[in-house]
Amino acid sequence: MSAVPSKQTPDMPSAETVEERFHRLEATWLAEVGYASSSTALRSHPAFQEIVGLGEAVVPLMLRDLEERPRLWVWALPRITGADPVPESDRGNIAKMSAAWLRWGREHGYRW
Amino acid sequence: MVGRIEQAFPGLRGTAYQVTSPQDDTYNCIAWAAGDTTDWWWPDEPNNPESAYWPPDVPRVETLEAFREAFANLGYVVCNDDQFEGGYEKVALFALAGEPKHVARQLPNGRWTSKLGPMEDVEHALHDLTRMVYGSVVLVMKRPLSAAEKGEVDRAP
Numbered sequence: 001m002s003a004v005p006s007k008q009t010p011d012m013p014s015a016e017t018v019e020e021r022f023h024r025l026e027a028t029w030l031a032e033v034g035y036a037s038s039s040t041a042l043r044s045h046p047a048f049q050e051i052v053g054l055g056e057a058v059v060p061l062m063l064r065d066l067e068e069r070p071r072l073w074v075w076a077l078p079r080i081t082g083a084d085p086v087p088e089s090d091r092g093n094i095a096k097m098s099a100a101w102l103r104w105g106r107e108h109g110y111r112w
Numbered sequence: 113m114v115g116r117i118e119q120a121f122p123g124l125r126g127t128a129y130q131v132t133s134p135q136d137d138t139y140n141c142i143a144w145a146a147g148d149t150t151d152w153w154w155p156d157e158p159n160n161p162e163s164a165y166w167p168p169d170v171p172r173v174e175t176l177e178a179f180r181e182a183f184a185n186l187g188y189v190v191c192n193d194d195q196f197e198g199g200y201e202k203v204a205l206f207a208l209a210g211e212p213k214h215v216a217r218q219l220p221n222g223r224w225t226s227k228l229g230p231m232e233d234v235e236h237a238l239h240d241l242t243r244m245v246y247g248s249v250v251l252v253m254k255r256p257l258s259a260a261e262k263g264e265v266d267r268a269p
Contacts, residue, residue, distance in 0.1 A: 035120050035229040035245050037140035037214060039154040039164045040174065042229070070138050072230055078161035092151040092165025094138040 018057045025051045043075055052079045063105040064112040070098040077101050117228065123240040132225065133233035142179075144227035145203045145215035146186055153182075179205055179212045180251060188253035194238050196222035199262060200254040204238055208247025216241065 016024070029047035036042055051058060059080060062073035074097035078084055085104035090096040105112070118125045142153035143165070151165035155172040167185050171178045180190065183203055194204055196218065204224070206214035216224040216238060224238045242248045 030230075033229075034231055037142055037154065037227070037229050038174070039152065039156055039162070043162065069136075072137050075162045084161040086161060088159075091161070091163045092153070094152055095150065 018054060019061055022051060022054060022058050022061050025054075039075065042072065048076065052076050055080060059105070060110050060112040063102060063110055066098040066102055067112065070095040074098055074101055117232070117234065120228075120245055121241055121243070123243060124234075124236060127237060127240050129234050129236040129240060131232045132235050133227075135231050136227075137230040139227060140229060141214050141216070141227040142182070144225070144233065145217040146183070147217075155182075174211060176205065176207060176210070176212055176251060179215070180253070183215075183253050187255040189255070191252050191254045194218070194249065194252045197254065199257055201257055201261075202252055202254045204249045205251040205253075206242065206246040206248060207250040208244075211247075214241065214246035 025047045029042075029045055029051070032047065033041050033045045042048060059077065062071070062077060065071045065073055072094065074086070074094060083104060086097045086100045090100065114131070117131070136149075138152070139149045140152050140154070143149065143151050146153065148165075153166060154164035155166045155170070155174055155178055156163045158166075158172055166172050167182050170181045170185060183205075188203060191202065194202060196202075202218040204216045204218075205212060206216070214226065216226040216236075218238075219225050219235065223235050225233060225235050226241060227233050238249065
């Protein structure tokens with residue numbers, strides 16, 4: 001069976017791994033809206049949406065980042081996983097939200 | 113880092129602004145202006161796993177009025193200008209096309225401090241942050257400093 005050649009776009013080299021793509025999109029996201037305080041603007045940016053679209057493959061990458069320091073990935077993880085491990089009282093507290101997601105990751109067998 | 117900040121805020125180029133914190137995702141400019149470094153403030157829709165903090169009883173809508181009300185809850189009242197007044201602390205709300213984008217807080221030395229989204233805090237002249245990212249200052253509010261806060265100001269170098 002012959003392989004179907006995949007289309008290549010200029011912004012996505014064919015040899016790019018998921019991790020490379022994740023970091024490239026993150027860099028684009030921060031470069032374009034990284035100074036915004038609006039969570040709406042940050043979450044609706046196409047690069048953020050594309051990161052979410054990478055799906056479960058990027059969950060360990062996000063958890064690795066959260067281990068390093070609290071990050072805004074706490075807004076992407078519910079969209080990717082459908083889970084909601086953050087108590088309602090902790091919403092908005094990025095540090096507590098990050099800790100809750102790390103606990104969730106360990107409980108669900110993720111390695112990062 | 114400096115090059116990146118100046119690229120986003122060309123008004124800072126050649127000025128005496130200072131980066132005063134490392135990058136930190138845990139709080140944003142609204143929180144920083146309100147004196148909170150533990151929460152991300154934004155009037156997101158409530159009851160959502162992604163909801164940010166927003167003061168209870170203040171409408172969760174992205175309007176100047178909702179932001180004014182959020183700071184009114186902290187004791188700030190609308191004032192006429194951004195000039196330094198002894199015994200008061202001022203905050204300045206930036207908007208672009210009528211949408212709230214940023215809040216800066218005045219320091220005891222008369223300059224202003226801003227948290228740049230999830231990035232760094234900077235000390236700057238108020239209007240050096242205006243233009244394409246945050247728009248311009250549309251509202252200034254002030255609150256009287258408490259005796260303890262005045263004492264801290266007096267002890268400041």
